[in-house]
Every structure is written in C-alpha cells, then in structure tokens.
Amino acid sequence: MKTDKKVLWIGLLLLGMLNPGRLWGQVNVSGKSGLLYIPTAEVQKEGTFSFGYTFNPENYAFRFNRKNSESISFVNLALLPRFEINLNLLNPNGPIRFQDKGIGDRQIDLKYVVLLEKEKRPALAIILSAPFGIDNSLITNALVATKHISLTKSIEAAVSVGMGSPYSLYRADVRNDQDSDIFSGYTLKDKRDRPYYYLAGPFGGIKLSYAKKAGLMVEWDSQHLNVGAYTTLFKHWTIQAGLLNGDQFTAGTSYSLNLFQLPKRLRKHE
Structure with missing residues (x-):
C-alpha cells in the first residue's frame, strides 16, 4: 500500500476514535x-461514512x-438524512486471464428512504444502480421495507422484505478501451441469464x-438461504x-x- 493511502486510513481511524458516538455499522456484501x-x-444518520471489505467465496462469485x-x-x-x-x-482473487485484468468491476449505487419508520409502519427505501459501468456484477435495483421490533430491553429484531428487479440496463458489449461515451451501448437484459446473479x-x-x-442474521437472497x-x-x-446456502x-x-459530528472537545467551544 502506498504511503498516502496509509496516511488516509490512519487519519480516518483516528477521527473515529475522537468521535465516540455509536454508529450502526452492519452492512451487506456491497457496503x-x-x-x-x-x-x-435502515436509515443512516446524516454524515455517516463507512468503508470496508467483503470476501465472496468461489461458488457464489x-x-x-x-x-x-x-x-x-x-x-x-x-450525504443527506435519507439519501x-x-x-x-469487485476484484477476483487468484490468477485470471490477462484480458480480465484491470482496475476491477466498479459500481455506484444510490439509496433513498421514501418512508421513514413509524410505530405501525416500516421504513421503505429504493436502491438504484447507476447504469454507466460496463457489465456490472452487483447491480441493485430494488425496493425494500424494514421494521424494527423490540423483543426485550436489550434484544431487537429487524425484519426486512423486498423485491429486486431481474431486468437491468447493461453495457455488456462495450470494451474498456473503447469506452469514450458513457451514454451509449445500453441493452436491457435479464440478470437471471447469468451463471450467477444478484x-x-x-x-x-x-x-x-x-x-x-x-x-444473528437469517436471509433469503432470492436464490439461497444464508x-x-x-x-x-x-x-x-x-x-x-x-x-451461504449451507455451503x-x-x-x-x-x-x-x-x-x-464534531468531537466532544471541540463542541465545548461552540
């Protein structure tokens, strides 16, 4: 890792230590x-910044x-209270063909919480993937609802149900060395035609x-029980x-x- 990247990560960790408020950090495979x-x-507090890493096994790559x-x-x-x-x-682990090498499969996703959770109503969010990437693998076009239920003073259940669209815009026939126009080459395809889809x-x-x-977590991801x-x-x-899938x-x-959020030592001087 380059020196400037090391400095960035150390700086973020130190900032987090200065800001001790608890944050909800549980995230899925794509963050x-x-x-x-x-x-x-679930709604993240405005200004919450998360970064991390996930290992995805071979059979479910x-x-x-x-x-x-x-x-x-x-x-x-x-970035905003609901946005x-x-x-x-995404990058493969281990040896791959030369033509498959590169920076990796890059993707931008946007999430907006349409309805906030109330006593008798779940939160409702829509998640959309920007279609500009070439043949992205983790496309998320979904509608999901989540309701929190207090079981005891310390134990809480969060129940989520949703629907992911099987159809997405792809730029599968565009090569990286010919990607001069991000607004061209779009095709509507069914993700279920892939060997494995998300x-x-x-x-x-x-x-x-x-x-x-x-x-503890239990989920049905539209294909498997995890x-x-x-x-x-x-x-x-x-x-x-x-x-994943008992496998x-x-x-x-x-x-x-x-x-x-400012550290406590700085808030005292406001």
Missing part, C-alpha cells in the same frame, strides 16, 4: 445497510462464478441484535461472517464514523 447479501431500509473467489471493497456516505451514495469495487426476485431476512453490539453473525467493536468497527463461508469487515 449498504443490510444483512449478508440483502439490503435493508458474481463475476467469476466457480472460477475465483472475489474481494469487494466499498465506501458508503449518508446514501455507495461505491464498490437480487432478482423476492428477498427477505431477519436480524436479531443484542444492544446493537452483536447479532445465515450469519456479526459483532461491533469499539462502537465503530464491525466484523461479520456467514454461511461456503463469507466474511467481511467495515468501519463507520460521522463526518458531520
């Missing part, structure tokens, strides 16, 4: 609020299915959390792991901090 694979309609496991890096920013921007980068059809899941410090667990350390750092393990980690 959005969610379980293992599925997203949720989105782009290199049954050939290579994948590394997915991501950043997520709650989030997510950037993720979120095409109904999905849902439940997350049981203890004091927002640790929890189970997992997570824990949050030092109020900002989340570690999670799961078993292979996935794991990930993320770190969250609030860019708009």
Whole structure:
C-alpha cells in the first residue's frame, strides 16, 4: 500500500476514535445497510461514512462464478438524512486471464428512504444502480421495507422484505478501451441469464441484535438461504461472517464514523 493511502486510513481511524458516538455499522456484501447479501431500509444518520471489505467465496462469485473467489471493497456516505451514495469495487482473487485484468468491476449505487419508520409502519427505501459501468456484477435495483421490533430491553429484531428487479440496463458489449461515451451501448437484459446473479426476485431476512453490539442474521437472497453473525467493536468497527446456502463461508469487515459530528472537545467551544 502506498504511503498516502496509509496516511488516509490512519487519519480516518483516528477521527473515529475522537468521535465516540455509536454508529450502526452492519452492512451487506456491497457496503449498504443490510444483512449478508440483502439490503435493508435502515436509515443512516446524516454524515455517516463507512468503508470496508467483503470476501465472496468461489461458488457464489458474481463475476467469476466457480472460477475465483472475489474481494469487494466499498465506501458508503449518508450525504443527506435519507439519501446514501455507495461505491464498490469487485476484484477476483487468484490468477485470471490477462484480458480480465484491470482496475476491477466498479459500481455506484444510490439509496433513498421514501418512508421513514413509524410505530405501525416500516421504513421503505429504493436502491438504484447507476447504469454507466460496463457489465456490472452487483447491480441493485430494488425496493425494500424494514421494521424494527423490540423483543426485550436489550434484544431487537429487524425484519426486512423486498423485491429486486431481474431486468437491468447493461453495457455488456462495450470494451474498456473503447469506452469514450458513457451514454451509449445500453441493452436491457435479464440478470437471471447469468451463471450467477444478484437480487432478482423476492428477498427477505431477519436480524436479531443484542444492544446493537452483536447479532444473528437469517436471509433469503432470492436464490439461497444464508445465515450469519456479526459483532461491533469499539462502537465503530464491525466484523461479520456467514454461511451461504449451507455451503461456503463469507466474511467481511467495515468501519463507520460521522463526518458531520464534531468531537466532544471541540463542541465545548461552540
């Protein structure tokens, strides 16, 4: 890792330590609020910035299915109270063909919470992937609802149900060395024609959390039943792991901090 990148990561970690307020850091495979694979309609506090990494196993790899496991890096920013921007980068692990090498599969996702959660109403969010990338693998065009239920003073359940569109705009026939016009080459395709696809059809899941410090997850990702667990350390750092379809393990980690909240020592002088 280059020196400037090391300085950036160390700076973000120090900023998080100065800002000790607890943040909801549980995210899915692409860095959005969610379980293992599925997203949720949970609302991040304005200014919440998250970054992290997910390991996706070979049998469930989105782009290199049954050939290579994948590394997915991501950043997520709650730019406005209901609006989030997510950037993720997917790369294969291990040897690949020369023509498949490059920066990686880059994608931008936008999430807007249409309805906030009320006592008798779940939150409702829409998530859309920008179509400008070439043959993206983690396209998320979905509508999802989430309701939190207090079971005890310390235990809370978050139930989420949603629908992912099987149809998306692709630029599958455009080569990277010929990508001079991001507004050309679009084709409407069915994701279910791929060897393995992400979120095409109904999905849902439940997350049981203890004091927002640790929890268990069960989900249906429109293809498989997945189970997992997570824990949050030092109020900002989340570690999670799961078993996909009773077959292979996935794991990930993320770190969250609030860019708009001043440290306590600075707020005293306001």
